[in-house]
Amino acid sequence: MAFGTGTRILQPGAPYNSDNRVYLRERGNDRTRLVSSDSAGRPATGDYGGLISGDGRYVALAGQFSSLTPPGTVSSRWLLRKDLRTGRVETHRIPQASGPATGLPLSGFDLMAFSADGRLSAGEVWYVSADYSHWAVRIAVFDWVSHRWAMLGSFGAVRLLQAMSADGRYLAYTATNIPGHERELYLLDRATGVTRHVGRGPAGPAARHYHTQLSGDGRVMVTTWNRNPETYDMNVVVRRTSDLAVVNSLHGNHVTGADAVSYTGRWVLLSVLRPDGSGNVDVYRWDRTTGQRVLVSITRAGRPPSGDSFGVAITEDGATAIFTSHAGDIVPGDIPDDGEITDNVDVFAVTTPEAHRCR
Template identity: 30%
Template sequence: MRHLRRTAVMAAILGTCATALPVAQAAAAGEGRRAPGVERVSLTAAGGQADGESNRPVISGDGRSVAFESSATNLVPGGKAESQVYVRNRWTGRLQQVSVATDGTPADGGSIAPSISATGRYVAFQSFAKNLAPGRNPEPGSDVYVRDLWTGRTELLISDKPSTRGSSGAPAISADGRYVAFTSTRNDLVPGDTNLRSDVFVRDRWKGTTKRVSVRADGTQVGLASVQPVISADGSKVGFRSRDLTDVPEPPSDPAGTGLRPPSSTEFYVHDLRTGRIELAAHDRDGRPVPVGGGYSLSPDGRYALFTSRSATVVEGDTNHRADAFVKDLRTGVTRRVSLAHDGAQADGHIYDPVMSADGRRVFFVSGAGNLVPGDTNDGPSDVFVRDLRTGAVERLNVAADGSQDNGGAGSLAIDLLGRTAVFDSSGDNLVPGDTNKVTDVFLRRVK
């Protein structure tokens, strides 16, 4: 029964139980017949190397499509030397530019920060272009767009008004493409936005409604910036960084007893879109907020909040003085540290970008630690790891087929729904044969 419940949850996340889940499971079965190994994704349509940097990859829930941003000029004909968003269909090999208008006209400004739906149909992204869709005013700044790869339509998420000022960006799209969380400095998206700060919003594309989620439980706004939203795949919860959204007091260890913390030390909150509840996700054992950094995420079903923090007070026995990865069960309130070495030892380096597979068994993260797996001697560059929470086994993913260690630094980690495929960027030139372009590329690793 437990397995059936988990399968049902994954099916709901993917959208249509009758079609989407079998697609993902079939893809996983297909991957299982192929030996795990690293592939380079950021190649031209003809298989050539990119002539510019490629980074910040994301992967669809079914593992079929990988979107990324790149400043390469040769990925598609007519490419420009500024960052644009691309997507590669791994099953067909097709590469296309996402940051184009409905008629196919390329963006006339830079485009970044892709986020992709479960089937790869929708890609949300941030762009400074002015020619992608009607409703964009000529004022400087960026907007959020959603590209439907099945119909070829590009939509401006929220139309500008002639008097609109401010920018929107950092989109995060739900598995079915219905909800898009984003950050904006605009003050015309919802009534009563007078704090003159960046806020986090959620757009319901089906209903055409917008909600500000970076507010206190009583709906009052905060006077500090709220940024960097993440959304659970099922669209039920949105996480973000902010300050003072709850009545929980600050810890007594603030600098000089002033009650203040460095500006970069912000807190991780989760807003439940179904209940309206705001919860502090990162806190010490007494429930007081701890600063987060280095990435955070939500599990696909929204039950778990993952974050990194250098605080030694989140769990007992934290003595490594490093940023660790933690998982909080939002249902039970229990938080545990998950970034331990293969032998259970504490990591001797910082941890970044933790993400969890839909079954809750695997946690992936980036780290410069050298003791997580045996034989890690590349000393300095960050690596990509996966830890099995049931067995405690840890595996390093950014290694070449012959076992060679990455001679660059890896980061920008993302995984598919089942945790069978991980994507990341790396400046290393020894992960695949023939890597001679001397720029950061996007890579993919199938996981056992």
């Protein structure tokens, strides 16, 4: 598992600062090591976000004020990839601005997806004026083998990447001409070049897009729609990417969305509002084949935790779920996140939990 944190307790002797660094947790041997470092293992400075490839060999990084970029370059305008076997760090500059983005002095890359083989990094390239009054964004895919960028569309309409399949073939994205109103969902097949509009289906014509996931094999897309934009009335709709036919629809007063999808699309992690009035959100594993929903965000004692939890990832066989939680009672000795003084959000892995069916 790759994760980012600003804490320094994982790095002995390092002073605390506000930088966010990326670490790798190897669950097989309970080892945690720093990833945002140079080839010699020296910690890098700057803020980082990272994603790990499906084969576990590479970590893609996007850094702000990164010390890993070539000397004398503008450090916020580079994408990075680290080979976990060799320690080698590769860097590449984001594309030069063009069209409406020309002349905007601030720029960067938001990393949002990484292919299973570590070859493709996908996200959004953005350019902003110094006073942040003008900005332009394009979806971009970088190929670490050919060292080429593939840009989606122009800088006119606002396009925001939602998900990429593990092989990089499918891209799901929202688009609008008005920032902040990304309601329309599209699916691009990069193999054929065909883009299709994705309807709202059972969510209804007034629904607004909330979030989309793609299965790793690219066969299904799982979209959370807000049925009523004035409230949080969520509807999870599962479609085949081949013909965009609806295969599942899940709506309920307490379902707040789909957080993660397994490689084959059989298992989905759902966020579900607890019906006891506490306001806490739990994570359930939904088996689309059997319809069973099982609580996975539980304490070691088998109870629901004392705070919110949110799904992150699920393995291909559905046996292990990764989630984050603000609770402090999932494992002994933890500290809860109070949202004010103590900022403590932890990452957990649960394998074949003893749990209860969702009601």
